Amino acid sequence: MPQQSTQINNKATTQNTYDVIIVGSGISGGWAAKELCEKGLKVLMLERGENVEHPNYPTAT
16 A cells, blocks of 8 residues: 655755765764765755754754
């Protein structure tokens, strides 16, 4: 049975390109993203957990 999908960002386009895509932002995924970003790579991290909202982090919406 197919799962229902939800669009969470209607601003996304198909023109985005990344050097690395990390699935999961656990301790290993987060560390990998940090290391790769520090090396100058463009990283996309995907996580299906809760939506993070915090007034001090405007990009976390």
